[in-house]
Amino acid sequence: MSLALAHAAAAPAQSTQVFILPAGTTTLPYAAAGDLSAAARQYVDAALADDQKLVHLNHFSHHHYFVVLADKPTTVQIAEQLRRAGHTLHAQFKAEKVAEVFIENHSETANAALLLAEGLALTAYQFEGYKTDEKSRKAPALKEVYLVGNAASAAQIHELDGLLQGVILARDLVNAPLNKLNAVQFAERMAQAGDKAGYTTDILDLAKIEALRMGGLLAVNLGSPEPPTFSILEYKPANAKNVKPYVLVGKGVVFDTGGLSLKPTPNSMDLMKCDMAGGAAVAGTLFALAKNQVPLHVIGLVPATDNRPGGLAYAPGDVITMHSGLTVEVKNTDAEGRLLLADALSFAKRYEPQLVIDLATLTGAAVRALGTEASASMGTAEPATMQKLSEAGYTVHERLVEFPLWDEYADHIKSDIADLSNLGKGEAGHISAAKFLERFAIGYPWIHLDIAGPAYLTVPESYRGKGGTGVGVRLLYEFLTKQLG
Known part of the structure; x- marks a missing residue:
């Protein structure tokens, strides 16, 4: 602190x-x-x-x-x-x-x-x-x-301190550059935080990821000289009030060049150390919950890699088979985050979760729609659940704006040669990205948060500061603790 x-x-x-x-x-x-x-x-x-x-x-x-x-x-x-x-x-x-x-x-x-x-x-x-x-x-x-x-009270102060430590963890992770925080180091940092706070971490290496056939994560990693990781963070206190766990999924792209669909620089690629802010928010939330001994069973899933154009990098036109078995035509290698998340969302089904929430710096479309003032939300959870999450956002001033997932948006991600395309149309890009994820979030209620706008600020803004904001930690902590009644 x-x-x-x-x-x-x-x-x-x-x-x-x-x-x-x-x-x-x-x-x-x-x-x-x-x-x-x-x-x-x-x-x-x-x-x-x-x-x-x-x-x-x-x-x-x-x-x-x-x-x-x-x-x-x-x-x-x-x-x-x-x-x-x-x-x-x-x-x-x-x-x-x-x-x-x-x-x-x-x-x-x-x-x-x-x-x-x-x-x-x-x-x-x-x-x-x-x-x-x-x-x-x-x-x-x-x-x-x-x-x-x-x-x-002393208890209230202790709880605030634990929560703020979670935010600071997320900020520190987002602000670290790639040469100080590759996918392996990211996983290790989350595990170290878990040892301190009281959650466990299981880090799946390349061999285990290959055995699970996580085609999205593996494809994005192909151009990198460094291996991917898939971290499973679990906080399960003996007095947990929920029978089924809450599962949080965070995008962990530790640096995004755009792959072969290279991002322009400056003003785009320069900031891409922040592309793992969703994963950082998951780690920060688990830290705060465990540190404050909140009686909830919560699991965090963080697939991590960098996205580079080197070596055998995946290319536009490639078709990959995902963990779920669905095939995806790659139209643009800069639409990589949804590929990692899709594998994690498919993997989440094994936990029979009460609710899955994913967080990702996913699209520029969300930034264009909302700026840095709010995150976009979409999902299949009940309207009452979406409303409770929105109320939590207003409470901590990490506000959400809900967008639709109408059936018509499925046309945006059709492919002639595969089950899905990883790229939608020029319009409603944040919605077509969520529509893509929806195909993998099967068998449980699900909410997607596109935090691309507020996750990283290039100029200071009040207490959010400059750089990584830790957005998502206070939001999820407020929402989850309210589930205790």
């Missing part, structure tokens, strides 16, 4: 404190005034009367910050304002070289301090990277965040 989160009974004298105040506050409440001088209270009251949402008092030895909740119509909007307030505060703490801060909640929003701390911690994330200059690697000043009194 970049920040240590903890509980405190009270804030020490002359400590940096953050006071969360109710919406519409125009006069400082007595409980939040503390030992402020009359002049200081007058200054804060004037700022509050002027409708300022963030007021800063610099006492030189320490600081006081007053955050006023926005008057928003929904709780999810208030929650997002608090996370973003955490981002804003982090910049001020950095400027003032604040090392520790104590948060008190004086608002009617019970979890306000947790949400503010969440925004702080996500903003504080830094990818350690590979810089050798000690000056450029200087650690940030802010180290500890304390939630005071009834702002949050």
